[in-house]
Amino acid sequence: MEYQISDKAKKVTLGLSFIGLIMVVIGFFQQKDYIYAEYINEHSLSIKYNGDASDEMQENLKANMVSMLSEKGYTIDFHDAAHGHDQDHHAAEDASENHHEAHDHHGPTFLWEAHLAAANHDESAHDAHHENMSKSLVEMIESGEISFFDTHHRRFWSNLLVNGFFFFGIALGALFYLALHYATESGWGVVLLRLMEGIMSAMPVGIVVLLIVFIAGSLGMHHIYPWMDSDVVAHDDLIWGKVAYLNKPFFWIRIICYFGVFAYFMNWFRKTSRNQDSEDVEKATASHFLMYRRGALFLVFFAVFSSTMSWDIIMSIDTHWFSTLFGWYAFSGIWLSAMIMIMMVTLYLKHKGYLEFVNSSHIHDVGKWMFALSFLWSYLWFSQFMLIWYSNIPEEVIYFVTRIESYKFIFFAMFIVNFVLPMIFLMSADTKKSWPYLIFIGMVIFIGHWFDVFCMVMPGTLFEEWNFGLLEIGMFMTFLGTFVFLVLRALEKSSLVQNNHPFLEESKHHHG
Numbered sequence: 183m184e185y186q187i188s189d190k191a192k193k194v195t196l197g198l199s200f201i202g203l204i205m206v207v208i209g210f211f212q213q214k215d216y217i218y219a220e221y222i223n224e225h226s227l228s229i230k231y232n233g234d235a236s237d238e239m240q241e242n243l244k245a246n247m248v249s250m251l252s253e254k255g256y257t258i259d260f261h262d263a264a265h266g267h268d269q270d271h272h273a274a275e276d277a278s279e280n281h282h283e284a285h286d287h288h289g290p291t292f293l294w295e296a297h298l299a300a301a302n303h304d305e306s307a308h309d310a311h312h313e314n315m316s317k318s319l320v321e322m323i324e325s326g327e328i329s330f331f332d333t334h335h336r337r338f339w340s341n342l343l344v345n346g347f348f349f350f351g352i353a354l355g356a357l358f359y360l361a362l363h364y365a366t367e368s369g370w371g372v373v374l375l376r377l378m379e380g381i382m383s384a385m386p387v388g389i390v391v392l393l394i395v396f397i398a399g400s401l402g403m404h405h406i407y408p409w410m411d412s413d414v415v416a417h418d419d420l421i422w423g424k425v426a427y428l429n430k431p432f433f434w435i436r437i438i439c440y441f442g443v444f445a446y447f448m449n450w451f452r453k454t455s456r457n458q459d460s461e462d463v464e465k466a467t468a469s470h471f472l473m474y475r476r477g478a479l480f481l482v483f484f485a486v487f488s489s490t491m492s493w494d495i496i497m498s499i500d501t502h503w504f505s506t507l508f509g510w511y512a513f514s515g516i517w518l519s520a521m522i523m524i525m526m527v528t529l530y531l532k533h534k535g536y537l538e539f540v541n542s543s544h545i546h547d548v549g550k551w552m553f554a555l556s557f558l559w560s561y562l563w564f565s566q567f568m569l570i571w572y573s574n575i576p577e578e579v580i581y582f583v584t585r586i587e588s589y590k591f592i593f594f595a596m597f598i599v600n601f602v603l604p605m606i607f608l609m610s611a612d613t614k615k616s617w618p619y620l621i622f623i624g625m626v627i628f629i630g631h632w633f634d635v636f637c638m639v640m641p642g643t644l645f646e647e648w649n650f651g652l653l654e655i656g657m658f659m660t661f662l663g664t665f666v667f668l669v670l671r672a673l674e675k676s677s678l679v680q681n682n683h684p685f686l687e688e689s690k691h692h693h694g
Contacts, residue, residue, distance in 0.1 A: 185536055185678050187670045195670070198663030205656025213332040216647045217243075219323035222295070227316050228263065229294045229323065231330075239330060240292060247296075247319070247328060255301050256315060263295045326647070339404040340643040341654055343395050345661040347495060348519070348635045350388020351512075352665070355520025356381035357448050358484055364451075364470075364477030370547060372689035373539045375680045376673065377527050379455060381520065382448050383672035384665050389441050392495065396437060400430055406643050408501050420502050420577070428498055440491050447480045459681045466682035488513045496635075499642035503581045505570065511562040512638075518555040519631045522624045524548060527669065529617055536678055539690045542615045547692075549614030553604050556627065560601035585637055588646035592633055599630040632658060 217231040235243075244260055251258050298316055322328050360378040363371055399407050408414045408421065409428040415421050421428070451473065458469045489509025497508050505511075525548045531537045570578045585593045603623055613619040640648045680686065 185531065185670075185673045187667075187674055188534075191670055192667070195663045195667035199660045199667070200663075202656040202659025202661075202663060205652040206660060207656075209651055209653025209656055210335070210338055211331075212651065212653065213335060213337045214326045214647070214649075215330040215332040215334070215336075216326055217323055217329060219320040221317055221320045224316055225299070226295060226297050227320050229260075229292075229296055231291050233291060233330070234333070235291050235330060243328070243330065250328075251298070251315075251319070252301065254315065257299050257301050259297045259299075260294045261297070263293045326649075334404060336404060336406075336643055337649065337653060339395060339398065339406055340639055341657045342391060343406060343495075343643075344632075344635050344639050345657050346388050346391030346395060347639075348632055349661050349665050350385060350392060351516035351635075352519045352523050353382045353385035353388060353448075354444060355516040355518075356524065357385070357444065357451070357480075358488075358517065359520060359524075360451060361447070361477040361480040361484070364473045365481055367474060367685070369685035369688040370544065370692045372683050372685050373537065373679060373692075374524065374528065374544060374548070375455065375683070376676060376678050377524055377531075379452050379676075380669045380673040381523055381527065383452065384668040385444065385448055387661075387664060387668060389445065393437075393441075396434075400434075406639075407498055409498060418501075424501065428501065433494060436490065436494055440487050443483050443487065447476070447483075450476065455680055456676045458683065459677060461682055463682060467684055470684050488516075496638050499639060500581055502577055505566055505578070505581075507562055507566040507569075511559070511566055514555060514559040514562050515631050515634050518552065518559055519628060521548060521551045521555060522628045522631075523669075525552060525620055525624050526628075527673075529621060531673075531678070539679065541692070543693045544689075545620070546611065546615045549608060549620055552620075552624065552627070553608040553614065556600055556604035556608070559631075560597065563597055563601075581641075584641045584645070588648070589637055589641055593637055596630050596633045596637060600627055600634070603627065 215233055217229060219230075220228045222228060247258055296319075298319070319328075356378045360375065360382065362368075363375065363378070395404075395406070398404055399410050402411070405411060408418075409424065410430060415425060426432075454469055454473055454476075458466050461469060489512075492509050492512035496512060497504065525545070528537065528540060528545065528548065532540060567582060571582060573579075603626060607613055607619055607623050636654075683689075
């Protein structure tokens with residue numbers, strides 16, 4: 183059975199990517215580099231910044247604040263304050279001490295004490311409003327309304343990492359499940375193997391994007407990975423203690439091994455499977471047993487690489503932190519996201535009149551995988567959180583403190599969505615066969631796991647300065663549209679049914 187991508191599918195997927203790309207471009211120019219403010223009294227506040235700001239940028243910032251306040255009938259004077267010695271500024275220093283580690287040992291770029299006064303000198307008319315104006319200015323600074331443009335583009339690079347890893351993980355999860363299917367010689371899902379091959383074929387997009395992020399980090403174009411900054415390492419004893427593992431040469435050796443092995447097995451399985459279509463029964467059976475052995479071999483590599491890869495790409499962002507459960511936690515999210523994509527593509531093709539041998543039992547079994555993996559992910563999420571939180575070791579619990587303080591809604595809503603909804607709606611066997619239920623729950627869980635990766639990355643790169651707007655939505659749309667388009671294009675290149683597979687007839691008549 184041959185599949186041809188329709189013009190409508192092309193327009194929808196590529197249109198989604200194009201609209202998303204426009205949103206990314208607009209959002210790119212809305213990136214902010216925050217400064218910090220501390221309310222002192224009704225006439226004064228302190229303003230602090232730890233990043234890179236030229237004298238011209240500082241003068242422009244002052245001019246903007248002067249102009250803004252003059253429209254409200256106030257003047258503002260700036261005075262340089264002593265770095266780290268004025269007791270009134272301790273709170274402002276504490277508020278920013280957990281920000282990018284590259285600045286922890288340098289002190290602030292500037293520390294100003296700003297004084298407000300009524301422009302018309304009628305103090306009696308304005309005294310009642312001084313406190314509100316001083317606090318309002320602090321709020322505008324803390325919200326980012328008054329800020330620098332982020333010349334390091336931290337938000338852009340962070341979003342690129344989030345989407346690159348998420349969609350790479352979906353393709354990798356499909357490859358893993360394909361190899362698992364061969365290694366266990368499962369018969370029920372043979373009619374779905376080509377869908378797994380199509381999904382894993384989009385892996386190069388994720389690999390290329392991640393390589394761009396890693397190359398940029400190695401060249402100092404962003405500071406997502408603090409251990410890549412030799413200045414940070416030299417002044418941080420904890421990171422220095424991990425330098426035997428976290429160093430650029432060894433990191434690149436590992437990354438090349440990961441991507442090389444995954445790309446090799448992806449291409450080999452796809453090529454061997456397509457060759458099997460034109461082979462006679464004897465050769466096709468021999469090919470099956472060869473894929474059975476290669477599937478088992480891939481699982482050996484994957485057992486190690488799936489954990490170390492998540493340490494290198496995600497966990498090393500929070501370089502001080504570590505968790506022995508993190509590899510399994512990241513893997514469970516990857517696998518679940520892949521199963522959801524398999525379900526969505528299956529239902530789409532069935533709706534279009536393809537996959538005549540896929541019946542409600544096949545859909546039910548994929549639904550059971552979605553249900554089971556949601557619980558596996560929830561178990562690992564709670565186990566990691568509970569054990570670290572209960573032990574209350576400072577260098578471990580800081581990971582969750584950051585997320586609870588600055589990402590509370592997303593952090594807990596993500597868990598509720600990925601645990602409660604499957605438990606309520608997918609518990610019944612009937613709902614696991616119901617297309618409306620599966621599409622709705624699948625989409626919600628899929629987005630929930632994107633936010634899971636978002637929460638893995640952003641607290642360690644943007645801290646409490648994160649935003650959710652055009653850049654985030656647009657980049658997700660761009661990746662989603664491109665990914666789905668590549669999957670559908672890959673499905674065009676071979677029959678949707680793997681002919682000559684020894685268990686094909688068993689799969690066609692699967693009922694469970």
